[in-house]
Amino acid sequence: MAFKTWRLSDRVSLIQETGVASFMRCNIWHVRGRDCDLVIDTGMGLGPLKDWVLRETDRPIKAIVTHCHFDHSGSLHEFDCRLGHPAEAHNLAAPQNRAVVYSGAWTEIEIVDPRAHPDFDPATFRITPAPLTGYLDEGDVLDLGDCAFQVLHTPGHSPGSIALWDAKARTVFTGDALYDGDLLDTLYHSDPATLRRTLSRLQGLGAEVFHGGHYPSFGKARMTELVESYARGENTLVDVVAWYHDMRRETPDIYADQDWSGVRLD
Numbered sequence: 407m408a409f410k411t412w413r414l415s416d417r418v419s420l421i422q423e424t425g426v427a428s429f430m431r432c433n434i435w436h437v438r439g440r441d442c443d444l445v446i447d448t449g450m451g452l453g454p455l456k457d458w459v460l461r462e463t464d465r466p467i468k469a470i471v472t473h474c475h476f477d478h479s480g481s482l483h484e485f486d487c488r489l490g491h492p493a494e495a496h497n498l499a500a501p502q503n504r505a506v507v508y509s510g511a512w513t514e515i516e517i518v519d520p521r522a523h524p525d526f527d528p529a530t531f532r533i534t535p536a537p538l539t540g541y542l543d544e545g546d547v548l549d550l551g552d553c554a555f556q557v558l559h560t561p562g563h564s565p566g567s568i569a570l571w572d573a574k575a576r577t578v579f580t581g582d583a584l585y586d587g588d589l590l591d592t593l594y595h596s597d598p599a600t601l602r603r604t605l606s607r608l609q610g611l612g613a614e615v616f617h618g619g620h621y622p623s624f625g626k627a628r629m630t631e632l633v634e635s636y637a638r639g640e641n642t643l644v645d646v647v648a649w650y651h652d653m654r655r656e657t658p659d660i661y662a663d664q665d666w667s668g669v670r671l672d
């Protein structure tokens with residue numbers, strides 16, 4: 407199986423691609439609504455994600471990318487309704503490896519398990535073009551009938567990064583602007599000063615549950631630690647290759663399941 411699903415609540419399931427290194431494994435979120443469902447981010451495209459999601463729902467699906475990077479946009483092309491920020495649109499319509507960040511140091515480290523994906527060739531890997539069918543920007547609302555998400559423009563990691571905020575449930579999906587790990591602000595189109603502003607905005611939102619683009623979800627106390635340590639210049643990722651080797655020393659099985667046992671949702 408190319409995917410695994412964990413049901414976190416009646417509303418939210420987490421889907422992850424199998425055979426992708428823990429630090430690169432995108433959180434693919436399936437959010438169930440009365441009238442339609444959301445799929446937030448789509449992984450690297452190593453398997454048929456839409457078919458996997460359709461096993462769980464017969465409602466219409468809106469696929470949303472928080473940003474254009476290869477670990478989030480790989481299966482976007484499979485969906486009929488593809489939504490994202492206009493500033494990411496050109497990289498989704500005509501993905502270049504350089505622009506979707508599958509380039510440089512990222513191609514020098516192992517991120518896909520050859521035992522799980524024997525046909526994966528890092529040298530020829532490309533993201534399938536997925537032109538957006540609609541734009542999402544600050545102030546837009548995604549209404550699922552029994553819940554609604556406000557779109558927040560959260561640039562810094564990339565210019566058109568977005569977050570989805572359910573004010574009633576105090577829950578926010580933050581993409582790669584904020585997750586429980588080292589943040590990336592030195593990519594070709596990243597901007598650290600902008601990311602700092604985005605993080606202080608997320609800090610002031612009043613959210614209780616944070617679902618990031620990678621790693622297990624977290625609450626308010628952990629959010630504060632992460633945002634404050636970023637402000638001190640701590641949790642950022644600068645030297646990808648050195649970081650990767652540290653990671654492999656600490657966690658030799660980089661493909662093992664993550665520990666989500668500490669994640670509590672009501």
Ligand SMILES: [Zn+2]
Nearest residue numbers: 475477582619
């Ligand atoms: Zn990512």
